Amino acid sequence: MLREITLGQYYPSDSVIHRLDPRVKLFGTLLYVISLFTFRNVVGFAIATVFLAAMIAISRVPFGFMVKGLRMIVIVLLITALFNLFLTPGKLVVEFWIFHITEEGIASAVKMAVRLIYLILGTSLMTLTTTPNQLTDGMEKALGFLRFLKVPVHEIAMMMSIALRFIPILVEETDKIMKAQIARGADFETGNIFKKAKAMVPLLVPLFISAFRRANDLALAMEARCYHGGEGRTKMKPLRYQKRDAAAYGVVIVYFALLIVVRIWL
Amino acid sequence: MSIILDKVNFTYSPGNAYEKHAIRDISLKINDGQFIGIIGHTGSGKSTLIQHLNGLVRAQSGAIYYNGEDIYDRDYDMKKLRQKVGLVFQYPEHQLFETTIFKDVCFGPQNQGLEPKEAELRAFSALRTVGLPEKLWYQSPFELSGGQKRRVAIAGVLAMEPEVMILDEPTAGLDPRGRDEILEQLARMHRELKITIILVSHSMEDVANYVERLIVMNQGQVMLDGTPRQVFAYYRELEAVGLSAPQVTYLMHELRQKGLAVDADATTLEEAKASILRALKERR
Numbered sequence: 001m002l003r004e005i006t007l008g009q010y011y012p013s014d015s016v017i018h019r020l021d022p023r024v025k026l027f028g029t030l031l032y033v034i035s036l037f038t039f040r041n042v043v044g045f046a047i048a049t050v051f052l053a054a055m056i057a058i059s060r061v062p063f064g065f066m067v068k069g070l071r072m073i074v075i076v077l078l079i080t081a082l083f084n085l086f087l088t089p090g091k092l093v094v095e096f097w098i099f100h101i102t103e104e105g106i107a108s109a110v111k112m113a114v115r116l117i118y119l120i121l122g123t124s125l126m127t128l129t130t131t132p133n134q135l136t137d138g139m140e141k142a143l144g145f146l147r148f149l150k151v152p153v154h155e156i157a158m159m160m161s162i163a164l165r166f167i168p169i170l171v172e173e174t175d176k177i178m179k180a181q182i183a184r185g186a187d188f189e190t191g192n193i194f195k196k197a198k199a200m201v202p203l204l205v206p207l208f209i210s211a212f213r214r215a216n217d218l219a220l221a222m223e224a225r226c227y228h229g230g231e232g233r234t235k236m237k238p239l240r241y242q243k244r245d246a247a248a249y250g251v252v253i254v255y256f257a258l259l260i261v262v263r264i265w266l
Numbered sequence: 267m268s269i270i271l272d273k274v275n276f277t278y279s280p281g282n283a284y285e286k287h288a289i290r291d292i293s294l295k296i297n298d299g300q301f302i303g304i305i306g307h308t309g310s311g312k313s314t315l316i317q318h319l320n321g322l323v324r325a326q327s328g329a330i331y332y333n334g335e336d337i338y339d340r341d342y343d344m345k346k347l348r349q350k351v352g353l354v355f356q357y358p359e360h361q362l363f364e365t366t367i368f369k370d371v372c373f374g375p376q377n378q379g380l381e382p383k384e385a386e387l388r389a390f391s392a393l394r395t396v397g398l399p400e401k402l403w404y405q406s407p408f409e410l411s412g413g414q415k416r417r418v419a420i421a422g423v424l425a426m427e428p429e430v431m432i433l434d435e436p437t438a439g440l441d442p443r444g445r446d447e448i449l450e451q452l453a454r455m456h457r458e459l460k461i462t463i464i465l466v467s468h469s470m471e472d473v474a475n476y477v478e479r480l481i482v483m484n485q486g487q488v489m490l491d492g493t494p495r496q497v498f499a500y501y502r503e504l505e506a507v508g509l510s511a512p513q514v515t516y517l518m519h520e521l522r523q524k525g526l527a528v529d530a531d532a533t534t535l536e537e538a539k540a541s542i543l544r545a546l547k548e549r550r
Contacts, residue, residue, distance in 0.1 A: 012283050065282050173360075179322050180361040183353040184422060185345065185377030202373065205363035209408065213359075 009168055011128040017059040018129045021245045022138025028252040029126045035259045036115050036122075044262045045114065051255050052118055052125075061128050069124045070117060077116055084109040127164070136161035140230070141239055154230025162218070170211060177206045269296040269319060269351075269430065274328035276314055288314040289486040291328070296430075296464070301456045303473035303494075304466045306483030307508045312466050313356075315483065316432045319464075320351040349378055352428030356435040358419035362407040367418050368393070370407050374426040385425075392425035393418075395459070396451060413444035417451070424455070430462040431455075437472055449476055474498070474512045474533045482509065494533045514538045521545075 017025070032051075039045055056063060090104030127135070140157040147153050178188065181202045188199050271294045278286040289311040296302065296319075306312040317323040318330060321337055321344045330337050337347055355361065364370035371392055375385035393403060396417040402410065407418055416436060423431065433452070437445040453476050456463045467473050473480065473494075480497040482490040484507045490497045498504075501511035501519070518530045518538055527548065529541040 062282055176355065176357070177360045179317065180353075180355045182322060183320060183348055183355070184361065184374040185348060185426065186373075187345075187377070202361075202363045206360055210359060 009128065010131050011061045011065060013060045013129075015058060015060040015129070016244065017055065017125075019244070020129075020248055021239055021241055022130050022134040023142045023239065023241075024245045024248045024252075025126050025130055026135075026138050026142055028248065029123055031252050031256045032122050033119060035256050036118055038259050038263050040263065041266060043266055044259055047255070047258055047262065048118060052122060055125060056121070059125060059129050061125070066121060066124060066128065070120055073116065073120055077113055080116060081109045081113045084112050132161040132164040135164065137235065137237075137239055152229075154233070158230075166211075166214070169214070170207070173210055174203065174207055177203055177210075268298055268333070270294070270331040271318070272329045272331070274315075274318060274325045274330060276318065276323060276325050278314075280326070287486055289318075292486075292488060294481070294488065294491075296462065298429075298462055299460055300462055300479055301453070301477050302462070302464045302479045302481060303477035304464060304481045304483060305468065305470060305473065305509065307468060310483040311486040312483045313434055314486075316353065316434060316464065316466055319430070319432060320348045320353050322348075322353070349426050350428055351430045351432065352423035352426055354420050354423045354431070354433045354436065356438055358407075358412075358415040361419055361422060362415065365406060366404045367398070367407045367410075368403045370418060371421045371425050374422055378426060388425040388427065389421070392421040395424060395455060396421045397447075411444075413440050413448065416440070416448060420448075420451075428461065430464065432464040432466070434466045435468070436465065437467065437469070445472065452476070468509075470498075470504075470510060471512050474514075475535075495531045498533055499531060 036048060039048065056066065085101060085105045086099055088102055088105035088108050090102035092100060093103055093106065094101040130138070136157045139160065140154055143151075143153050143157075178186075182188070186199060186202055188196070188203070191199065271292055274289060274292045275287075276289050278284065278288055292315060304312050304315065314323060318325055321330075324338070332347060332351070335342060337344070362370055364373065368386075368389055371389035372382075372385045375388040376382070378385075380388070393400075398414060398417050398421065402414065407415060410418065420433070420436070436448055436452070440448065449472065452463055452465065455461065465473055465477060477494065480490070480492065480494050481488055482497060482504065489507065490500055490503075498511040498515045501515050504511055512533060514532060514535060514537075515530075518528050518532050518541070521528050521542070522530045526542070526545050528545045529537070532538040532541050
């Protein structure tokens with residue numbers, strides 16, 4: 001029922017992107033996200049599209065699987081697009097009652113929608129091809145320098161990976177609870193918004209209780225294994241750059257430079 | 267009245283890396299008033315199978331008939347089916363949510379659209395049937411022990427007055443005494459309320475004493491189907507798929523090999539005892 005939620009989920013496959021060092025993927029995603037907000041014209045848009053399409057193709061994650069994750073942001077997308085559509089001043093195209101649609105409004109609504117979709121696709125590509133463990137390792141190492149500013153890097157990374165790891169678990173749990181309540185005649189689908197909100201109680205109470213129980217168990221298990229934070233902790237599989245990582249850095253930087261050039265000269 | 271499954275197939279996440287063919291071409295007939303055990307290893311598809319019986323999971327191919335009606339018909343009333351075929355999941359924690367046990371048991375009947383009085387009456391008799399002490403009824407369900415929670419969960423489904431009751435691993439995580447109590451309770455419900463009971467378990471020992479029909483699942487298919495006696499006769503095949511017959515079966519086979527003329531098909535302790543005593547008497 002709820003298996004559609006793919007946000008933060010890992011998709012096992014054997015591709016170049018899966019094998020890349022997580023730091024490369026983090027850096028690449030960061031540059032990619034920045035790049036999305038640099039282009040203003042069709043050329044930049046085309047370059048970003050080609051880059052994203054190529055990455056998705058190389059990653060061997062089925063496109064349908066990625067698009068499922070988009071469903072969750074449809075509402076955010078709509079609101080953003082509508083605000084842009086109606087509230088941008090400029091040359092009038094259509095006008096009715098209190099609404100004014102302008103040329104600039106249409107342009108910026110489309111741009112914003114495309115950017116948001118690309119943003120979600122690009123970042124979910126990273127989480128789909130990187131296990132939460134790798135992601136944490138990568139973040140910890142890449143942001144290690146912040147330790148000198150007394151930032152608890154390891155703890156933050158650990159919290160993040162636990163949060164990511166728990167998404168699929170809680171989704172599955174929600175699915176089971178829903179089924180158990182539907183078996184008792186609960187109805188999550190029909191009725192007005194108040195009725196629906198009330199129908200969520202039999203779902204949320206067991207879910208919260210189980211989430212707290214799991215968090216408690218996990219904390220206990222970590223303490224039982226003498227977990228005490230990052231200090232003096234060594235890794236079983238320390239991160240080391242390979243040749244392919246250097247190549248990947250190159251690809252990302254070339255892509256970014258290209259977009260900057262397009263922005264300046266076109 | 268019966269449940270009939272005709273070549274039912276179900277696959278999780280078809281078409282991507284998480285694809286899992288959970289059940290394959292299952293055809294079964296479940297008669298009214300039977301006490302049935304479904305046995306299988308983890309991942310053998312038994313949980314998926316029972317979720318088909320009340321329409322929680324929809325088969326990708328095949329048909330299911332309840333009392334002669336196709337449950338996948340467009341105008342079939344699924345809500346009604348879920349009331350008739352009660353399903354108790356493995357973890358009671360997944361369904362308890364109310365402030366008191368009594369209110370929680372009322373949830374099912376209330377969803378059926380019954381008057382509050384009627385729903386309370388149903389809850390009352392359901393809690394009586396599962397044998398939960400009355401002094402606990404107005405406590406929070408979260409303060410109960412594992413066995414008691416399970417009883418409340420069973421009462422919550424029983425209060426809907428189903429014709430068929432399916433229980434997924436009702437004894438998992440209980441100590442031997444709690445396990446026996448629950449199973450006794452179910453056997454009594456089966457006798458007194460005359461409802462069909464389907465018990466899902468991975469432990470042969472649990473079900474051998476109680477059920478009249480055993481369905482063994484392996485890799486999404488029905489491997490064996492018959493009375494416990496018939497099924498345990500295949501104890502070597504069961505071992506091959508990671509299941510085992512009750513210890514009594516092994517003992518009886520062993521005794522037979524050593525030359526004592528016992529009935530090797532005995533499945534319960536009582537039967538075994540009688541058979542051994544008889545064999546010893548004859549020997550003298």
